[in-house]
Amino acid sequence: MSDTNYPRRAVLAMAGVALGGASLIRATGSANAATRESFLLLEGTEHETEVFVTQGEADGPTVLVIGGIHGNETAGYEAAAEIAEWDIESGTLVTIPRANEVAISNDSRIGDGGDLNRQFPTGEEPTTALARAIWSVVEEYEPTTVLDLHESQEIYDGSDLDGVGQTVFHSAGEKATRDAEDAVNFVNNNYIDDSTYNFKLGGFSSPDTDPSGLFVHKAARDAGADAFLVETLSTDIALDTRIEWHSVITRRVTGEELFAGDESTPTPTPEPEPKPEPPTARITTDPANATDVTLEEDTTVQLDASGSEAGSSEIVKFAWDLTGDGATDATGAQTSLTLGECQKYPIVLTATDAEGMTDTTEITLSTL
Ligand SMILES: [Zn+2]
Known part of the structure; x- marks a missing residue:
């Protein structure tokens, strides 16, 4: 955390959050091992949105998945809503499926308060009430892994300012890099027939380069999380397929945290057997x-x-x-x-x- 952070309690109050359980509005009573509860951010405002917290049976790290920062990126918030229902085995899964409710209901990128994904400056307080409310969840739950699910109308060609579809941008660091590579290889090999749509990897732009103020950048730089920005192509591809891609990538990235012990969790490749060496004949x-x-x-x-x-x-x-x-x-x-x-x-x-x-x-x- 940066030392320029505003006091947490003040922000929680400002954001309308009562995380002590007072605003708990739903809890699952199913036989599943995982338990789920939820609460509202900015309750009673037009930005009111639900946060889901699922607890796996086994201890483990906390993962935060957010969708709907941009209101017209449908697969992102639809996938996040499905992910909020995951029956995880370990750790804690915090999900904010519909981050910008106003933008989603208008089916527009930015809603009424400017571009929400430019309101999280590194080392500074988020610049709007909605951004501060969302950030308060990061501060409260301290996720080690953060995924933000988006869409783009064009495929990524190397410039972060143009189309960024079919890309997993990730924070620096060995584990984040390995997890992003693994997820991209996995989805490309198993869920994509036409290699035109193969996912690529991208890094984060530096704090003083456009685009800045991104939620994932702040999550990585101020909260120390491994952060991932997943972008699907929103044109030409069926919505169900785009949702599946988001879900598969998120599942793959978080396997170690949320599905510990599951055999589908990626495991390190075992050391290859030493290759048998043939003899050398000599006369x-x-x-x-x-x-x-x-x-x-x-x-x-x-x-x-x-x-x-x-x-x-x-x-x-x-x-x-x-x-x-x-x-x-x-x-x-x-x-x-x-x-x-x-x-x-x-x-x-x-x-x-x-x-x-x-x-x-x-x-x-x-x-x-
Ligand atoms: Zn977006």
Whole structure:
């Protein structure tokens, strides 16, 4: 937290929040292990909106998911509403599905108070009552992971100021980077047929570069959260598909926090088994220079395979083809050959190890 933060209690009062349970308006009584309650932000105002808090059975970190910061980015707030109903296993899931109720009811990006996603300056108090109310939830629950679900009318081409669709922007840091990469790979591999729509990764712009005042930037820089801004393409794609993409990405990013013990949670790739190494076959001759010279007729050349090297298991067999016809003429580490007149002798040695891996080497002796 930045030391420029306003006092928390004052903000909660200002935001109309009573987080002690007094404004609890709903709690689940289901048999699910997770328990859920909710409360209202800015109750009684046109910005009144519901915050859902789901507690998993096992302890764990807190995740905050927000949608509807922009009122015409439907898949974001629809997905957040579904995520608010998740039956999590661990940790705490705080969801603000409809952050900007006025903008959502007008189906407009910004509603009546300017662009809500420019009202969270880093190191400073949020600039509107709605932004302060939303930020009070971050301060109260101190999430370690924050996801903000949006849509864009164009696919991201590298500029944060143009279309940003099909992108997961993420805060710096090893875990956030790894989780974003994993989620993007997962959704691309399993939920996208046309690679035109493959999700890309993006970083956050620096505090003094446009765009600034973003909710996720403040969550990362002032609250120390791993923060993710998920953008789907709002044109050409069916709404259900866009909602599913948001949901899958959020599920994948938060698997470790909210679904600890679930086997679908991404687990680190195990160390690969060491790759078996084949042997290396090697022939030495006596005379040593037998392959370099034209030999006399009737010369007997000693052939020795004992300079061969084992790979990951020991060599159990040497096979010699002394005539180049592919058939084995001799076995064992040593053999010999007496040469005839005016001939070439292609000599092939095959070494085989205990795991059946082989290597072959060839020399040529000549009386030509
Ligand atoms: Zn947006």
